[in-house]
Amino acid sequence: MTGDYHRSLIITHTTLFIAMTTVFSWISIPFIPVPITLQTLGVLLTGTIMKRYAGIPMALYLLLGAIGLPVFHNGAAGLGVLIGPTGGYLIGFIPAAIMVGLCYEQESEKIHVAGLASGILIIYLFGLSWLILSVPMGIIPAITAGMLPFIPGDIIKSTAAFLITKRIQPYTTRLTTR
Template sequence: MKHRAQILAYSGTFIALIAAGSWISIPLPPVPLTLQTLFVLLAGVVMQRYAVIPVGLYVLLGAANLPVFHNGTAGLGVLLGPTGGFLLGFIPAALVAGLAYEHESPKIRVAGLIAATCTIYLFGVVWLAWSASISLLQAVLIGVAPFIIGDAVKAAAAFAIGKRVA
């Protein structure tokens, strides 16, 4: 029973953190730089495979018109817009990071954070290219290249925080 209560408490906390991270935003067209990905990765670090629960609920809440996406946006229109793939990619990314954190090896954990970030990129780039009718290369240049350094810092921060809390 304690395990369920812990999952519930962590889920509420990470939904709130991801939503708060969406407000910390640097507007870059068409995909803003936010702290959402830090908290998605951190959910995987702390909750392991159960991180899909808060991350999936976060996306569902946004789809249900609660203003939890970047800068208070919400609705299916956001998920169907150019940033939708990145948001949907949060769900499998949380699972990837979480499964990596079920291992004790720091190498596997780092690889998991990198793979989780790449999962977000994969979903985001494919959707961005399709929804904006641009090539995959253009989608990578717009939706990945400007964010690589920031996302590397966020992954390193998640790893460092994970050494303290996980």
């Protein structure tokens, strides 16, 4: 595969996954303090398909939101979102997508499942840490409000990402092979 073709695939996939994560941010079940959206499904799918390049669309997604494009939940935008109570979850999208991507470069489905679980845990780690600092609140209230209600949905989203990727992966392998 030529370098130009490979770069064009990365650019195309980056654009696709930014758009998908943006659309998924608008699909939500209202919940306080953190809305339940499909954004994490977008993060996981970005990792499973873009593999080692998964951090690129997530970083650009956050950059677009930071400069004012309405890409976050309900069209929110600006640095205020990133430094607000949910900002840690958003920042966690970058390392989560990278972790999932690195795990999906391996052949083992067990490693794929571990990667998806690790991606969700990374988002929780960043999100809860920032929630504790920004609100401020203790660890137990933060876990109670910012993690426990979301675990069932995140299990469903992780399962969906696994199944979707398994179905479409034969058509996406060219991205990370040269």
